[in-house]
Amino acid sequence: MEIMVQQKFKKGKWNIIVRSLGNEFDLLQDAIYSILAQTYEDKSILLTIHSDNEKKIKATREFLKRFEDLIEITILELRDMKAKRGVPFNIALDASDGEFISVLDHDDVYYPHMGEVLIRALHKQKANFVYGNSVVTNQILVTADWGEQYLYKTMKNKVFGQKFIKLRYVMENYIPINVILYSREFIGETRFDTNLDRVEDWEFNFSLMEKDDFKPYYLDMNVSEYRISNDGSDSYLHNEESEKLWNDSRAYVRKKHKDTVLSIKVDDISKLALEYFGFQKENALLRQELNSYTNSVSFKVDKRLENYKLINKLASFGMKIILIPYRLLRKIKHKF
Amino acid sequence: MTYHFQIILYNSSRFLDKLLTSFDHLELPKSTKLVLHFMEQSENKAEEKVTAQKVKAFEKTNTNKIKVTHDCEPNYGFGKGHNQIHKKYASLYDKEFFILNPDCFLFYNFFAELERYKEILKGRNWGILEPLQFPAEHPKEYKAESLETRWAAGACMLINCEAFEKVEKFDENIFMYGEDVDISFRMKQKGYKIFTLPKVKFIHVTQSFDTKKKHSFEFIHSQAANIYMRYKFGNEEDVKDFIKELKKHPWFDDEIIKLYEDMKKNLPDEKRIYIEDFLLPDKDYTSFRWK
Numbered sequence: 001m002e003i004m005v006q007q008k009f010k011k012g013k014w015n016i017i018v019r020s021l022g023n024e025f026d027l028l029q030d031a032i033y034s035i036l037a038q039t040y041e042d043k044s045i046l047l048t049i050h051s052d053n054e055k056k057i058k059a060t061r062e063f064l065k066r067f068e069d070l071i072e073i074t075i076l077e078l079r080d081m082k083a084k085r086g087v088p089f090n091i092a093l094d095a096s097d098g099e100f101i102s103v104l105d106h107d108d109v110y111y112p113h114m115g116e117v118l119i120r121a122l123h124k125q126k127a128n129f130v131y132g133n134s135v136v137t138n139q140i141l142v143t144a145d146w147g148e149q150y151l152y153k154t155m156k157n158k159v160f161g162q163k164f165i166k167l168r169y170v171m172e173n174y175i176p177i178n179v180i181l182y183s184r185e186f187i188g189e190t191r192f193d194t195n196l197d198r199v200e201d202w203e204f205n206f207s208l209m210e211k212d213d214f215k216p217y218y219l220d221m222n223v224s225e226y227r228i229s230n231d232g233s234d235s236y237l238h239n240e241e242s243e244k245l246w247n248d249s250r251a252y253v254r255k256k257h258k259d260t261v262l263s264i265k266v267d268d269i270s271k272l273a274l275e276y277f278g279f280q281k282e283n284a285l286l287r288q289e290l291n292s293y294t295n296s297v298s299f300k301v302d303k304r305l306e307n308y309k310l311i312n313k314l315a316s317f318g319m320k321i322i323l324i325p326y327r328l329l330r331k332i333k334h335k336f
Numbered sequence: 337m338t339y340h341f342q343i344i345l346y347n348s349s350r351f352l353d354k355l356l357t358s359f360d361h362l363e364l365p366k367s368t369k370l371v372l373h374f375m376e377q378s379e380n381k382a383e384e385k386v387t388a389q390k391v392k393a394f395e396k397t398n399t400n401k402i403k404v405t406h407d408c409e410p411n412y413g414f415g416k417g418h419n420q421i422h423k424k425y426a427s428l429y430d431k432e433f434f435i436l437n438p439d440c441f442l443f444y445n446f447f448a449e450l451e452r453y454k455e456i457l458k459g460r461n462w463g464i465l466e467p468l469q470f471p472a473e474h475p476k477e478y479k480a481e482s483l484e485t486r487w488a489a490g491a492c493m494l495i496n497c498e499a500f501e502k503v504e505k506f507d508e509n510i511f512m513y514g515e516d517v518d519i520s521f522r523m524k525q526k527g528y529k530i531f532t533l534p535k536v537k538f539i540h541v542t543q544s545f546d547t548k549k550k551h552s553f554e555f556i557h558s559q560a561a562n563i564y565m566r567y568k569f570g571n572e573e574d575v576k577d578f579i580k581e582l583k584k585h586p587w588f589d590d591e592i593i594k595l596y597e598d599m600k601k602n603l604p605d606e607k608r609i610y611i612e613d614f615l616l617p618d619k620d621y622t623s624f625r626w627k
Contacts, residue, residue, distance in 0.1 A: 037539040109471040142480040
């Protein structure tokens with residue numbers, strides 16, 4: 001009997017998910033060209049149109065036609081306007097066929113070497129979750145002398161980017177999704193939570209972090225631009241209602257992962273303890289954030305005396321800490 | 337209107353397919369025609385053959401009916417190379433022509449947007465129109481309301497032929513890097529304006545994103561040009577101050593001073609023009625929106 005082995009994901013291929021609402025073609029155009037600019041060649045776009053407006057859907061399809069000869073674009077329509085932000089991502093994940101996958105918001109852009117350097121790092125480090133830095137870019141809507149309006153960049157100087165530390169990620173979503181490249185095989189059947197309209201990427205990565213074979217790698221290189229504009233095109237409006245949605249979403253994620261048990265290196269705890277409680281006492285918000293985890297996440301750590309004081313300090317904030325000698329960690333893992 | 341593009345190739349065959357695809361992908365206004373003039377300067381027979389084949393094949397198949405020329409010349413560098421192409425083909429040009437780097441890709445609506453701006457800027461006596469580099473926009477400032485800028489970057493620029501002739505073309509003392517700044521300031525001295533066009537966009541895989549390029553060459557040549565322009569448009573004090581600071585840089589190399597001395601030697605005194613505002617209060621000629 002002949003056995004057919006079908007490879008699920010095409011080796012070397014990189015899928016990029018771009019989520020569109022069927023409008024803002026100027027921004028979408030930039031996102032697509034930033035993908036075309038990639039020095040990594042084997043790539044395709046999974047473009048979701050989340051709209052129930054037939055005119056918008058048609059217009060988006062028309063707009064995309066001009067790129068058909070330049071790059072493979074799979075258009076995925078989602079007409080259910082009650083569907084939350086994670087749904088289009090899940091549709092795209094289901095349609096993906098590449099070894100690597102990443103997500104680019106329609107109003108951000110990749111730098112030309114994003115794919116090349118992150119894929120190289122993923123291979124070299126045998127990682128399955130690699131990420132670089134995103135450059136924060138402020139854009140303001142200006143009016144030229146003849147009445148034309150356009151976005152004018154005024155600042156580009158802050159960079160998101162820090163080494164991956166589980167404990168830090170539990171406390172804050174410090175990795176923007178537009179800097180991450182995932183191994184598709186590693187994602188497997190994990191999907192975005194469809195109840196969330198904020199921090200869905202945080203929850204998604206949180207779920208990945210819980211997998212035993214999670215292997216992150218941080219490459220200190222600028223790979224994308226995180227664009228902030230004052231023209232109303234930002235995905236998030238900052239008002240009271242929006243703030244509540246953010247807080248509720250964070251609370252939802254914490255509740256969902258309340259039984260999570262993470263292995264955390266003592267060194268990492270030390271670093272964060274110093275950062276949050278030692279040198280940045282003024283950072284009350286983060287402190288509050290950490291406190292909100294006290295009853296939801298347990299940490300098991302290897303025991304090293306030199307860090308004992310710091311662990312105690314963390315514990316004094318109410319965090320549940322179980323000290324386990326590193327050599328025993330594997331043996332007893334199943335009990336947690 | 338027929339636009340002529342001058343494109344210098346130097347071991348650029350790896351970029352050529354993308355560049356040519358970009359031209360095929362353009363949505364051209366009805367009356368717009370394009371001619372691409374490639375000058376291969378690699379002095380490498382294999383490279384010359386590859387690029388010649390690629391551009392000839394493109395001419396036969398491209399849907400925009402774009403014409404091409406392909407010449408092989410010694411490695412003149414950037415400014416002299418463009419002067420040579422200009423010398424050979426300027427009789428065919430209309431009132432303006434483009435220079436373009438091979439590692440670029442034009443947005444599909446490049447010419448529709450360009451025509452719109454040209455209409456707006458009619459009568460503004462422009463010397464250079466500078467499309468916007470994407471995705472890493474050049475950090476230099478342009479005035480948000482008038483679009484005027486101090487100088488235009490050479491990766492892609494539309495040059496007014498009359499202004500180009502008046503300033504006697506690119507300064508051939510500069511081998512590479514800085515010639516765009518030089519010509520911009522000389523044009524402004526003659527009363528021409530330089531504008532940035534924010535909606536005319538082109539992809540440029542700039543040095544920092546090209547993982548295969550050596551960056552020391554750029555540093556050495558650009559810093560030599562930086563000293564030279566201070567000598568040309570400023571005074572001896574500006575030169576001294578700059579060299580003093582430069583020597584503190586970890587990448588400083590004596591080669592920079594040697595290159596500068598060679599350029600200086602070839603610059604007749606009458607070509608030195610004192611430009612009062614060439615250097616800003618921070619002693620840089622560029623006003624940055626960010627650094």
